[in-house]
Amino acid sequence: MSLERFREQAREWLEENCPDTLRTSGSYTAGGRKATYPNPDTKIWLDRMASRGWTAPTWPSEYSGGGLSPDELRVLEDEMRRINAPAPLGGHGLTMIGPAILEFGTPDQCMEHLPPIVRGEIRWCQGYSEPGAGSDLASLQCRADEDGDDYVINGSKIWTSGANEADWIFCLVRTDVNASKHQGISFVVLDMDSPGVTVSPIELISGSSEFCQTFFDNVRVPKRQRIGNPGEGWTVGKRLLQYERSSIGGRGGPRQKTRTIDEIAKDYCGASNGKIARTDIRDRIMLTIRRSFEEAASNAAPSYLSSFFKYYGTEQNMRRQDLMMDILGSQGLGWDGEGFSGFERGSTRGWLRSKANSIEGGTSEVQLNIIAKRVLGLPD
Ligand SMILES: Cc1cc2nc3c(=O)[nH]c(=O)nc-3n(C[C@H](O)[C@H](O)[C@H](O)COP(=O)(O)OP(=O)(O)OC[C@H]3O[C@@H](n4cnc5c(N)ncnc54)[C@H](O)[C@@H]3O)c2cc1C
Numbered sequence: 001m002s003l004e005r006f007r008e009q010a011r012e013w014l015e016e017n018c019p020d021t022l023r024t025s026g027s028y029t030a031g032g033r034k035a036t037y038p039n040p041d042t043k044i045w046l047d048r049m050a051s052r053g054w055t056a057p058t059w060p061s062e063y064s065g066g067g068l069s070p071d072e073l074r075v076l077e078d079e080m081r082r083i084n085a086p087a088p089l090g091g092h093g094l095t096m097i098g099p100a101i102l103e104f105g106t107p108d109q110c111m112e113h114l115p116p117i118v119r120g121e122i123r124w125c126q127g128y129s130e131p132g133a134g135s136d137l138a139s140l141q142c143r144a145d146e147d148g149d150d151y152v153i154n155g156s157k158i159w160t161s162g163a164n165e166a167d168w169i170f171c172l173v174r175t176d177v178n179a180s181k182h183q184g185i186s187f188v189v190l191d192m193d194s195p196g197v198t199v200s201p202i203e204l205i206s207g208s209s210e211f212c213q214t215f216f217d218n219v220r221v222p223k224r225q226r227i228g229n230p231g232e233g234w235t236v237g238k239r240l241l242q243y244e245r246s247s248i249g250g251r252g253g254p255r256q257k258t259r260t261i262d263e264i265a266k267d268y269c270g271a272s273n274g275k276i277a278r279t280d281i282r283d284r285i286m287l288t289i290r291r292s293f294e295e296a297a298s299n300a301a302p303s304y305l306s307s308f309f310k311y312y313g314t315e316q317n318m319r320r321q322d323l324m325m326d327i328l329g330s331q332g333l334g335w336d337g338e339g340f341s342g343f344e345r346g347s348t349r350g351w352l353r354s355k356a357n358s359i360e361g362g363t364s365e366v367q368l369n370i371i372a373k374r375v376l377g378l379p380d
Pocket residue numbers: 125126127128129130133134135136157158159160161162356357359360361362363364365366369
């Protein structure tokens with residue numbers, strides 16, 4: 001089918017199937033067995049998009065994906081943006097473990113795990129970091145000892161985002177304590193309902209509990225749930241991080257239109273002749289917008305360059321959030337109560353949340369190390 005024909009068909013289908021309530025305020029879902037849908041249209045949209053495989057547009061259709069080419073994906077994203085349709089599904093399944101299983105999993109593993117991700121039935125979390133292994137991830141100590149056809153896992157993972165809501169977890173575990181630290185690691189996936197898994201939410205200063213510590217106490221995991229060969233977990237795990245970093249860096253599919261930062265600046269800092277009145281703010285916005293265009297224009301596949309996108313995208317977002325606070329002035333200091341609009345309270349929370357951007361998925365310093373060594377080829 002020609003791209004033009006595909007565009008016409010996609011446009012027509014999206015017009016008919018994207019519920020109106022989502023076009024003004026898209027609600028995000030990561031799906032899963034525990035998902036709730038305060039706006040029922042969110043689930044309707046998820047189901048309709050999943051029926052076409054358009055929750056995972058480029059995954060092969062044999063695994064329930066959309067089977068689209070990169071060009072068709074761009075057209076679909078254009079058409080979604082045109083009507084302000086939100087992404088129907090997000091989360092670690094689509095952006096991290098799905099692509100890793102496609103690359104390293106067996107056909108049986110692809111068949112078992114990918115279709116439920118496409119349909120939003122299973123929500124995943126990431127078990128990488130440990131109390132003594134963050135930037136130096138290969139120092140991880142969580143053990144998986146062989147016992148017949150199973151591994152028996154003991155240890156803990158920390159900062160597991162959303163573990164209390166997830167159905168499955170992907171983990172890096174030590175399967176060979178005698179091998180060198182990178183070579184003794186394997187990559188396994190397991191159901192969070194397995195006996196011996198407990199999750200302890202970590203309460204943050206904001207009162208929410210975005211993170212958990214996840215404990216494994218003699219958890220039996222069939223060896224067939226290992227992705228890749230024994231001792232190759234570091235290779236799988238690193239590749240998955242590249243997918244994660246590309247996604248955090250802002251290359252993760254269509255985003256719903258929001259008010260642009262220059263529109264907000266005109267509201268809060270005044271405008272004359274259609275221009276933002278404060279010249280200092282105007283100059284900083286110009287820089288931010290130009291950089292966003294440069295980023296969007298690039299289309300490299302995940303590689304070590306993902307460290308560049310992760311570093312650049314997150315530093316950029318943090319700057320954007322700082323700029324937003326400067327624009328809002330005292331209206332950017334709202335937490336709750338009267339006197340602050342929902343937008344203003346959301347902006348304050350967004351600014352505070354952005355502080356974690358330079359840490360999650362590997363810190364900015366670690367990305368700079370990777371860029372120096374792997375992209376620029378500088379000596380250790
Ligand atoms: C919002 C958020 C969500 C997260 N979600 C998850 C998750 O779902 N699953 C998961 O497994 N983990 C998750 N993490 C953990 C995250 O991956 C780690 O916090 C991160 O890798 C840093 O590890 P650390 O916290 O142990 O810090 P450390 O490694 O102790 O680093 C402390 C400081 O030292 C610096 N540093 C360390 N080594 C070097 C070096 N070689 N060169 C230069 N500077 C260095 C770091 O940049 C940092 O500033 C999340 C973190 C955040 C903030």
